[in-house]
Amino acid sequence: MRAARRTLLALTLVIALAVVPLAGCSSTDGGESTDNGTDEAKEPYRIGAVLSMTGTYAGLGEPEKNALEMEVARINEDGGVNGHPIEIIYEDDATDADTAVAATSRLIDKEGVLAIIGATGTGGTMAMRGEINRAGIPQISPAGGTVITGDFDPLVFQTPWSNSLVVPYTLDYIAEQGISKIGIIADSGGFGADGLAVLEANLADAGLEAVATEAFNAGDTDMSAQLTKIQGAGAEAVVMWTAGKEASIIATNMKDLGMTIPLYGSHGNARVEFIEGAGAAAEGFRFAAGKILIPEAYGDTTEAYQVALDFIDRYSAEYGKAPDTFAGHAYDALHITVNAMSTLDEDFTAAELRDAIEATTGFVGIGGTFTYGADDHNGMTADDLVMYEVKDGTWVLAE
Amino acid sequence: MSGRSLNISRFLTVRAAIVAVLLLVVAVLPLFVTGTDARYVLKVLTFVGINVLIVTGLALLFGYAGQVSLGHAAFYGLGAYASAYVTATLGMPWFVGLAAAIAVTALGGLALAVPSLRLRGHYLAMATLGFGEIMRIVFVEASSITGGPDGFSGIPLPSLGSFVFATPQSIYWLVWGVAALAIMISYNIVSGRPGRSMRALHGSELGAMASGVDLVGLKVRVFVISAVFAGVAGSLYAATVGFVSPSTFTFHFSVVLVAMAVLGGTRSLAGPAAAAILLTLVSFPDIVLPGLSRDILAVVQDWEVDIYALVIILVVLFLPEGIAGAGRRVLGLLRRGVVEPSGSDSGTGQRGDEA
Numbered sequence: 001m002r003a004a005r006r007t008l009l010a011l012t013l014v015i016a017l018a019v020v021p022l023a024g025c026s027s028t029d030g031g032e033s034t035d036n037g038t039d040e041a042k043e044p045y046r047i048g049a050v051l052s053m054t055g056t057y058a059g060l061g062e063p064e065k066n067a068l069e070m071e072v073a074r075i076n077e078d079g080g081v082n083g084h085p086i087e088i089i090y091e092d093d094a095t096d097a098d099t100a101v102a103a104t105s106r107l108i109d110k111e112g113v114l115a116i117i118g119a120t121g122t123g124g125t126m127a128m129r130g131e132i133n134r135a136g137i138p139q140i141s142p143a144g145g146t147v148i149t150g151d152f153d154p155l156v157f158q159t160p161w162s163n164s165l166v167v168p169y170t171l172d173y174i175a176e177q178g179i180s181k182i183g184i185i186a187d188s189g190g191f192g193a194d195g196l197a198v199l200e201a202n203l204a205d206a207g208l209e210a211v212a213t214e215a216f217n218a219g220d221t222d223m224s225a226q227l228t229k230i231q232g233a234g235a236e237a238v239v240m241w242t243a244g245k246e247a248s249i250i251a252t253n254m255k256d257l258g259m260t261i262p263l264y265g266s267h268g269n270a271r272v273e274f275i276e277g278a279g280a281a282a283e284g285f286r287f288a289a290g291k292i293l294i295p296e297a298y299g300d301t302t303e304a305y306q307v308a309l310d311f312i313d314r315y316s317a318e319y320g321k322a323p324d325t326f327a328g329h330a331y332d333a334l335h336i337t338v339n340a341m342s343t344l345d346e347d348f349t350a351a352e353l354r355d356a357i358e359a360t361t362g363f364v365g366i367g368g369t370f371t372y373g374a375d376d377h378n379g380m381t382a383d384d385l386v387m388y389e390v391k392d393g394t395w396v397l398a399e
Numbered sequence: 400m401s402g403r404s405l406n407i408s409r410f411l412t413v414r415a416a417i418v419a420v421l422l423l424v425v426a427v428l429p430l431f432v433t434g435t436d437a438r439y440v441l442k443v444l445t446f447v448g449i450n451v452l453i454v455t456g457l458a459l460l461f462g463y464a465g466q467v468s469l470g471h472a473a474f475y476g477l478g479a480y481a482s483a484y485v486t487a488t489l490g491m492p493w494f495v496g497l498a499a500a501i502a503v504t505a506l507g508g509l510a511l512a513v514p515s516l517r518l519r520g521h522y523l524a525m526a527t528l529g530f531g532e533i534m535r536i537v538f539v540e541a542s543s544i545t546g547g548p549d550g551f552s553g554i555p556l557p558s559l560g561s562f563v564f565a566t567p568q569s570i571y572w573l574v575w576g577v578a579a580l581a582i583m584i585s586y587n588i589v590s591g592r593p594g595r596s597m598r599a600l601h602g603s604e605l606g607a608m609a610s611g612v613d614l615v616g617l618k619v620r621v622f623v624i625s626a627v628f629a630g631v632a633g634s635l636y637a638a639t640v641g642f643v644s645p646s647t648f649t650f651h652f653s654v655v656l657v658a659m660a661v662l663g664g665t666r667s668l669a670g671p672a673a674a675a676i677l678l679t680l681v682s683f684p685d686i687v688l689p690g691l692s693r694d695i696l697a698v699v700q701d702w703e704v705d706i707y708a709l710v711i712i713l714v715v716l717f718l719p720e721g722i723a724g725a726g727r728r729v730l731g732l733l734r735r736g737v738v739e740p741s742g743s744d745s746g747t748g749q750r751g752d753e754a
Contacts, residue, residue, distance in 0.1 A: 089693070097550045098644040105640075109439035110685065123549040130552055130641045188539075189548030217539060217548060 044087035045080075045341060047334075048107030050118030050128065055095025056218045056244035059273040061120045063323060064142055064330035065090060068117070070318050071334050081341045088334075089113060093124050095218070095244075097190075100124035104131040114341075115140065115353060117333045120326075121243065122148060123190030129153060137350040138357055140337055142329035144243065144267055145194035149377040157357055157377045159332040159367055160325070161290065161385055163191075163198040163241075166267050169382050170239070170288050171199070171206035173398075174264060179237045183212040183230030185223065185250060186241040191268055195241030211235050218244050224253045237261050243268025248277025255281035262286065267385075270325040275390055285390045286398050290367045292328045293395045297386045303364050311366055328366030336360050336370060410734060425575050429568040434689075441567035443683045445639055448574040449632045450659065450675040455581050456628030457660045458671040462723075463589055464621045465601030465665075466515055467524045470531030471656050474504045474626040476538055476648030478633025480545050483554045483643055488544075493557045497634045504630025505623050507534075512622035516615060519604065531653050538645035550644025557638040564638075574635050581628050585668050588624070597621060598666065651704070658707045662714050664721020673722050681706055 049068055052061035068088055076085045089111050091103035100119045107113045108131060115138045119125045122145030132139045132155050139156045141148050146163040148156060174182065184199055186192040196213070203210055212233035214226035227250070230238055238261060240250050247269050254263060265287035275282045291297035291304070295312060298305040311331060315323040323331075340356035341348065348356075360379065363370040368384030389398035432440050453475060460466050481503040482496035514526045538545050545551055557564045557573060564570045588594055596617050599607035608614055637643050659678050663671025684699045685691050699706075714721055 092697075096644070096646045097548075098642070098646045101640065101642045105442065106439060109442065110436045112435065127550050127552055127642050127644065188542070193547070193549065 042080075042084045044085045046087050046089060046111055046113045047337060048104070048111060048113035048116040048118070049088050049090045050093050050100050050103045050107070050116060050120075050124065051090065051330075052095040052120035052124070053090075053092040055093075056246065057095040057120045059245060059271050060142075060243060060268075060326045061092070061095075063327035064120060066319050067315065067323060067327040067330040068334055070315060071331055074314075075338060081338055082344075082346045084346070086338060088117075091118075093119050093121075095121055095124070097121075097123045097127035101127050101131060104128045108135040108137065113137065114350060115337050115357075117142065117330065117337070119143065121190050122194055125156075126151075126190070129156065132156065135350070138337075138354040140333040140357070142326065142333050143191065145191050146198050147194050152375065152377070154358075155354055157333075157336070157372065157379075159329045159336070159365070159370075161267060161367065161380045161382075162378050163195045163266075165378075165380060165382050166288050166385060167195065167198040168202050168206065169385050170264060170266070170387075171202055171208055173286075173288070173387055174237055174239070175206045175208055177237075177262075179262075180207065181209050181211045181234060181236050182239050183214070183233060183235030183237070184210050184239050184241070185214045185216065185226055185230065187244055187246065188215045188217050191266075192242045192244075195266060199239065199241065216242075216246060218246065220246060221249060222253065223250050224257060227253050227257055227259065231257065231259055231261075235261060237264060239264045241266050241268075245273060245277065248274050248282070251278035251281040251285060267325060270388070270395075272321075272324065275393055275395075282390045282393070286387060288385045288387050290325050290328060290384055291386050292323060292325055292366050293388060294386075294397055297397060304369065307364050308366055323366075325367070332363075332365035332367050332370065335365060336363060339363060410730075422579065425579070426572070429571050436689075438567050440686055441571050442639075443680075443686045445567070445571045445574050446636075446683075447676050447679045448571070448578045449636050449639075450656075450679045451672045452574070452578040452581050452632040452635070453629045453656060454659045454663065454671045454675040455578065455585055455668060456625035457656055458663060458668055459585055459588065459597070460621055460625040461657070461660045462663065462665040462667060462671060463594060463597040463601060464618070465597075466618065466621065467520070467657075468511070468527045468625070469524050469650070469653050469657065470511065470527035470529075470534070471625075471629050472648045472650070472652035473531040473534035474507055474629035475633040475636070475652070476534060476643075476645070477507050478504050478630030479637040479643045479648070480538065480551065480633075481630070482634035483551045483637045484544055486638070487551070487554045492560075493555065493634075493638060494559060496638070497631065500630040500634035501627050504626045504633075507630075508623035508626025509619065511626070512619040515618055515622060528650065528653075531648075531650055535645055535649055538648060545645070548645060550642055551637075552642045554637050554641045554643070556641070557635065570639050574639070577631060577635065581631070582668055582672065589668065593617065593620070601665070655707055658711050662710055662721050664718075664723030664725075667721070667723030667726070670721050670723025670726060678707065678710065 051064050052058055053065065072086050072088050080086055089107060091107060093100035093103055104116060107116060116132065117140050119128060120143060122143040125141040125143045125148050128139065141156065141158045142160060144160040144162060149158045149162060150164060184196065186196040212230040212235060214229060216223050216226060238254065240247060240263060247265060251263060263285050265285060267287065267289040269287045270289040270293060292308055295305055295308040298308055312322055315327060336357060340353055340360065343356050344352055358372050358374065360370055360372045368380050370379040372379045387398040388395045429441055453471065457468065457471055460468055478500035482500040485491045485499040486493055486496040511527060511530050515523055518526050539548055557570065564573050596607065596612040599610060599612055600614065600617060655678065659674045660671050662678065663674035680687055682703055685696050718725060
């Protein structure tokens with residue numbers, strides 16, 4: 001009897017484990033059961049969003065998702081596009097290229113999205129390309145690597161200023177400070193590797209020399225060894241290229257090592273977490289980015305200033321803090337897509353949507369004023385950039 | 400007495416019939432997946448097949464020979480990168496990539512078999528764990544071959560001659576065909592002399608040696624076969640997805656594989672295969688329950704690792720023999736049911752547990 005009871009217990013366990021998958025195996029061909037759409041509302045236009053809600057870019061993914069949620073709610077309150085509401089399906093790529101590919105595949109094959117916003121990072125954005133090409137739908141990336149639009153793909157667009165704009169701007173600024181020898185530290189993947197390549201290509205033009213070039217991996221917790229080498233090589237400034245949370249570790253390591261040479265960064269560091277993470281070590285840190293952080297930089301009579309103020313007001317009211325540049329990149333990506341949709345017939349195809357996005361002209365967004373073209377899917381200029389400095393725990397415009 | 404042999408042969412016939420039915424179900428399943436999300440469903444079922452293939456290799460190593468590997472994700476990765484490099488970078492046909500994957504993982508298995516000759520239990524587990532971690536770092540750092548942390552993209556689809564496995568159905572059949580072949584090979588191994596040697600090794604290494612089992616040869620062979628199965632799976636994975644990055648081949652995945660093997664049970668091939676199917680589908684609950692809301696989906700995905708851990712704990716506590724053990728008990732009960740009404744030999748049913 002005891003043996004039988006144990007068998008029963010074991011069986012129950014197996015069945016409990018088996019029941020979940022088996023329950024649905026027969027209904028896998030059930031297809032899409034879309035959310036209970038009311039009779040008068042039209043089928044929503046579905047957009048996929050692959051964002052880094054966890055991992056080293058979590059600090060970027062969060063404001064991006066915030067901006068998308070807020071703007072979609074507003075667009076739908078205003079009646080959607082051509083009477084169709086917009087529905088965004090979010091996927092977390094955990095700052096991992098492989099997860100981004102799986103998420104994209106799911107969005108395309110399972111959710112049937114018309115376009116994809118993402119990924120948050122350059123590595124994820126590039127990894128998704130195979131799936132994007134297979135499905136033939138447009139991708140609008142909020143990541144800043146040059147490779148995204150430099151390695152041109154007709155389906156792929158980008159909203160931030162790419163490294164090929166930011167790097168020369170930054171290097172020229174550094175050279176103007178009377179510096180000639182720099183040490184570079186960049187993360188080994190995605191945005192950092194992309195930035196390093198652009199840095200090396202532009203050093204000579206700016207009249208600078210890299211006396212040390214060091215790399216680190218996402219997830220590393222101490223960069224003292226690399227910084228010591230940079231210091232030993234006689235660098236007069238450190239140029240750091242990463243969008244990860246490791247940036248604040250680098251600033252802290254420099255302070256701990258007693259390094260007094262200035263630290264320069266990229267538009268990937270325009271996040272409050274950097275200042276919070278590095279504390280006093282963040283003081284004096286300089287980086288180039290868009291104007292949303294200090295909207296007066298737009299010029300207070302411009303349309304861009306009004307758009308930015310409106311966005312800042314609504315975002316601050318909703319989330320209790322000011323939006324950063326990443327929220328702006330997502331805002332731009334969504335509005336460019338939605339504007340393109342509104343120029344089309346109700347039953348547009350993915351190819352028509354792509355063409356309409358490419359036809360974007362003079363869209364005044366947060367990152368700047370976008371004009372895409374047949375061979376320009378970045379649409380920004382260096383005029384959209386400004387140099388910031390961290391002072392007393394906040395951003396100010398650098399001279 | 401002749402009644403007993405009759406029952407055993409009937410039992411074997413029943414088993415063959417079950418296997419045939421299962422094969423048929425797996426083979427025709429794609430024909431019934433026709434919804435708008437068919438492509439996604441088939442892709443997930445293909446991943447299930449890939450995991451079944453790896454876990455079959457692990458069943459030989461862990462379930463039969465009793466050797467723990469916490470580094471199997473590394474073989475999977477080695478196979479994936481070897482195949483990706485040969486097909487995408489060198490532009491060779493897919494079967495050359497597959498051959499490269501087999502060669503590289505066989506070498507890897509050999510490399511891991513050497514310490515296993517001296518190490519046992521926890522120490523072997525630590526050595527394989529170290530091997531897995533070293534390989535993960537290699538995948539990240541050897542960026543000129545592997546693409547580094549950004550991964551390796553643009554891997555062509557599997558092909559044989561001029562035939563390209565381009566549709567999700569054809570890839571599904573390819574992967575499950577290979578998995579079935581691997582199970583068949585494994586069955587032949589375990590039902591013969593090597594299988595008995597492996598079970599002896601599982602029971603007592605010293606005892607096996609005393610009984611004349613060639614431990615060195617056995618361990619090396621089983622490690623190599625197990626590694627090659629994972630390498631073939633890696634080659635299939637790389638060609639199916641078209642993209643690989645180091646984050647797929649982490650310690651986490653090795654643990655998931657061990658969880659499948661543990662849940663599946665020892666001295667069985669069917670158990671681990673069933674466990675691989677069940678646990679792979681945990682990651683894709685929306686395949687199983689199509690109406691599932693996205694919020695629940697997100698919760699399940701967040702707790703995925705915890706679900707695996709819970710499975711291991713529950714299995715070790717209540718079902719130490721895994722699915723296979725439970726299956727054997729059920730079969731034993733059934734056979735007793737078959738034997739008792741007609742048979743005078745009541746002892747026969749009890750012995751079924753050892754089959």
